[in-house]
Amino acid sequence: xxxxxxxxxxxxxxxxxxxxxxxxxxxxxxxxxxxxxxxxxxxxxxxxxxxxxxxxxxxxxxxxxxxxxxxxxxxxxxxxxxxxxxxxxxxxxxxxxxxxxxxxxxxxxxxxxxxxxxxxxxxxxxxxxxxxxxxxxxxxxxxxxxxxxxxxxxxxxxxxxxxxxxxxxxxxxxxxxxxxxxxxxxxxxxxxxxxxxxxxxxxxxxxxxxxxxxxxxxxxxxxxxxxxxxxxxxxxxxxxxxxxxxxxxxxxxxxxxxxxxxxxxxxxxxxxxxxxxxxxxxxxxxxxxxxxxxxxxxxxxxxxxxxxxxxxxxxxxxxxxxxx
Ligand SMILES: C[S@@+](CC[C@H](N)C(=O)[O-])C[C@H]1O[C@@H](n2cnc3c(N)ncnc32)[C@H](O)[C@@H]1O
Numbered sequence: 001x002x003x004x005x006x007x008x009x010x011x012x013x014x015x016x017x018x019x020x021x022x023x024x025x026x027x028x029x030x031x032x033x034x035x036x037x038x039x040x041x042x043x044x045x046x047x048x049x050x051x052x053x054x055x056x057x058x059x060x061x062x063x064x065x066x067x068x069x070x071x072x073x074x075x076x077x078x079x080x081x082x083x084x085x086x087x088x089x090x091x092x093x094x095x096x097x098x099x100x101x102x103x104x105x106x107x108x109x110x111x112x113x114x115x116x117x118x119x120x121x122x123x124x125x126x127x128x129x130x131x132x133x134x135x136x137x138x139x140x141x142x143x144x145x146x147x148x149x150x151x152x153x154x155x156x157x158x159x160x161x162x163x164x165x166x167x168x169x170x171x172x173x174x175x176x177x178x179x180x181x182x183x184x185x186x187x188x189x190x191x192x193x194x195x196x197x198x199x200x201x202x203x204x205x206x207x208x209x210x211x212x213x214x215x216x217x218x219x220x221x222x223x224x225x226x227x228x229x230x231x232x233x234x235x236x237x238x239x240x241x242x243x244x245x246x247x248x249x250x251x252x253x254x255x256x257x258x259x260x261x262x263x264x265x266x267x268x269x270x271x272x273x274x275x276x277x278x279x280x281x282x283x284x285x286x287x288x289x290x291x292x293x294x295x296x297x298x299x300x301x302x303x304x305x306x307x308x309x310x311x312x313x314x315x316x317x318x319x320x321x322x323x324x
Pocket of ligand 1: 120121122153154155156159179180181182183184185186202203204205208229230231232250251252
């Protein structure tokens with residue numbers, strides 16, 4: 001049957017992209033050999049879906065074992081390593097959770113969201129529904145391993161394509177600052193792509209910082225440093241004044257109030273990748289433009305992309321800015 005063949009290192013990113021585009025045929029078992037993974041497809045993917053190392057091939061797939069799995073359509077969920085995260089009522093969750101564990105081979109635990117993301121650390125509570133009782137897992141993407149506790153730290157697998165985009169922009173030898181670094185996913189993906197770069201990942205949540213330190217060790221990277229501090233304090237660190245060639249700011253709710261820190265840390269010509277919630281790309285840019293002008297810095301707009309929904313009327317945008 002029609003399959004997407006991708007290198008093993010791209011498996012999680014490709015799976016997510018296929019799910020997002022309804023291209024993954026969930027009635028069949030995903031297959032792999034030593035170097036590739038084969039995803040059964042519902043139809044031919046559009047040309048702009050493909051990456052240079054991915055190809056569409058004919059590949060035999062077995063139907064999912066067990067009549068319970070056959071033809072089953074699962075609700076929208078996030079899979080973070082061995083943990084599936086679902087929404088909805090307790091009753092629905094109890095019904096579907098055993099099937100999720102049975103039919104998705106990588107999943108060992110099913111959690112249900114117990115509320116929205118809250119507080120400065122952007123964490124969320126979960127109910128354990130089925131399977132192994134843990135909130136901790138190791139997630140793989142873009143060739144790196146990311147260990148985390150989903151209830152103590154912010155992490156979104158939905159940003160994996162965005163992390164790959166940023167890593168592809170980074171040039172040899174750059175100094176890169178990831179502000180609001182969480183468990184360090186941006187820093188790790190950049191470190192993998194650019195061994196000659198110097199990267200810092202700055203995070204205030206002690207749990208997220210501890211996982212960032214652990215993840216740097218787990219991936220054996222020597223080009224990333226995790227800093228446990230409030231980003232605001234960086235303005236007191238002489239060492240980082242005019243240091244950064246690139247600054248990544250994934251704090252979409254409050255990012256405007258930290259643009260002064262980015263201006264302090266940036267070298268002339270530095271690139272900022274700023275994540276912000278807004279109702280349109282125009283509004284996203286205008287919120288940032290007002291503050292950048294107030295700070296009296298020269299800047300140039302390089303582009304704006306939507307990278308996720310927040311509510312029916314609000315999206316997360318990333319605005320790329322060059323400081324002059
Ligand atoms: C939206 S999350 C992004 C995390 C990570 N970059 C990622 O993509 O997974 C924002 C992070 O900023 C951290 N944070 C919030 N305010 C902060 C501050 N003033 N200084 C440092 N970190 C902060 C939160 O704890 C949280 O981990």
